[in-house]
Amino acid sequence: MMSSIVPETLDAMAGYLANSFLEDPMNKAQMEGISKKEKLMRANARIAIKHASNIDALYLLDNDPRAIMVAYDTINNSKIRDAWTNIKTIVATFTSVNLKELVKLIKNMKVLVKVLDFKWPQEFVKGRHYRMKIISIDESLRGTGAFRRLITPAIEYSDREQIPMVLETHNPSNVGLYEHFGFKLVKTISSPKTPIQQYCMIRKPMTTPENTIKPKLK
Numbered sequence: 001m002m003s004s005i006v007p008e009t010l011d012a013m014a015g016y017l018a019n020s021f022l023e024d025p026m027n028k029a030q031m032e033g034i035s036k037k038e039k040l041m042r043a044n045a046r047i048a049i050k051h052a053s054n055i056d057a058l059y060l061l062d063n064d065p066r067a068i069m070v071a072y073d074t075i076n077n078s079k080i081r082d083a084w085t086n087i088k089t090i091v092a093t094f095t096s097v098n099l100k101e102l103v104k105l106i107k108n109m110k111v112l113v114k115v116l117d118f119k120w121p122q123e124f125v126k127g128r129h130y131r132m133k134i135i136s137i138d139e140s141l142r143g144t145g146a147f148r149r150l151i152t153p154a155i156e157y158s159d160r161e162q163i164p165m166v167l168e169t170h171n172p173s174n175v176g177l178y179e180h181f182g183f184k185l186v187k188t189i190s191s192p193k194t195p196i197q198q199y200c201m202i203r204k205p206m207t208t209p210e211n212t213i214k215p216k217l218k
Contacts, residue, residue, distance in 0.1 A: 005049065005050070005053055005058075009065060010046060010049060010050075012065040013045070013049050013060075013065040013068060014042050014045040014046045014049060015042065015045075015065075016065055016066050016068065016136065016138050017041075017045035017048070017049065017068055017134070017136050018038055018041035018042040018044075018045045019038075019041075019138070020068075020136035020137075020138070021041045021044070021045065022037060022038065022041055023171075024170060024171060025170050025171055025172075025196055026112065026115075026116070026170035026196055026198075027041070029108060029111075029112055029194065029196050030105070030108050030109060030112055031105075031108075032104075032108055033101065033104040033105075033108070034097060034101050034104065034105060035101065036096060036097070039096050040092075040093060040096040040097060043092040043093075043095075043096050044089055044092060044093070047085060047088050047089050047092060048070065048085075048089075048133075048134065049068075049070075051082075051085040052070040052072075052133070052134075055072060055076065055077065055078065056072070056076065057070050057071060057072035057076075057133070058070055059071065059150065059153075059154075061141075061146055061149055061150045064141075066137070066138035066140060066141050066146075067136070067137050067138070067141055067146045067147075067149075067150050068134065068135070068136045069132075069134065069135050069136075069150050069151065069154065070133040070134035070135075071130065071131060071132045071133060071134075071135075071154050072130070072131055072133075073128065073129075073130055073131075073157075073161070073163070074128055074129055074130070074131055075128050077131070093105065111191075111193050111194050112194060112196060114189075114191035114193060114194065115170070115189050115190060115191050115194060115196050115197055115198045116198065117168075117189055117198060117200075118168070120168065120187060120189070120198075120200045121166045121200075121202075123187070124166075124186055124187075124200075124202055125164055125166060125202065128163050129163050129164045129165065129166055130154065130157065130158045130161075130163050130164070130165045130166070131165075131166055131167075132154070132165060132166065132167035133167075135147070135150065135151060137150070147177070148181075151181060155181065155182070155203070158203070158205050159205045159206050159207075161205070162205045162207070163205060164202055164203060164204050164205060165183070165202065165203040165205075166200075166201070166202050166203075167183065167201050168198050168199065168200050168201070169198075169199050169201070170196055170197065170198055170199070172197070172199065174199070175199050175201070178201050178203075179201075181203070182203045182204075182206075183201040183202065183203040184201060184202055184203070184204075185199055185200070185201050186200055186201065186202050187200040188200070
């Protein structure tokens with residue numbers, strides 16, 4: 001977990017995270033027609049990283065900015081902070097594109113909003129749960145076991161606390177990967193206006209004798 005970030009680390013993390021965002025099918029569709037995609041993704045990445053750090057939801061693997069996870073126990077989340085972060089993201093978007101591109105971006109989102117739902121867990125989970133927002137592994141670390149090492153402490157924490165984990169992805173190739181770690185696909189959100197789909201997944205906590213010991217997630 002990272003509680004503070006030096007500017008150099010923030011810049012490096014924003015760069016790696018922006019590249020990851022640009023690979024996502026939802027973001028690709030959203031950025032269609034936008035010339036400075038990387039600039040906009042970097043601006044949004046910086047906001048997401050700062051917000052995650054402020055709520056103790058930012059994790060790096062071995063302090064490496066190439067492997068980033070943003071995740072949190074909802075008991076510690078603040079809706080006010082979430083709303084303020086959304087406002088800052090909108091402002092950053094306005095200042096990163098010209099008027100013509102802003103109109104195009106709005107048109108894109110009018111279509112994509114049909115398959116963008118962050119409130120879906122309310123249908124399946126009552127109360128406290130562990131929210132997986134971002135897991136980003138740079139290409140240079142793929143195939144090294146970095147993903148497993150990054151997500152395992154979160155899984156162990158959820159098992160100890162006996163709370164479900166939830167996440168959504170718009171990349172169909174991610175579904176099998178998350179299933180490998182015990183997540184189940186519980187809902188697929190689609191629209192006839194776009195080929196992009198949202199895959200909603202939940203992992204129920206496992207019960208083991210070790211669940212009686214509840215150390216904090218480091």
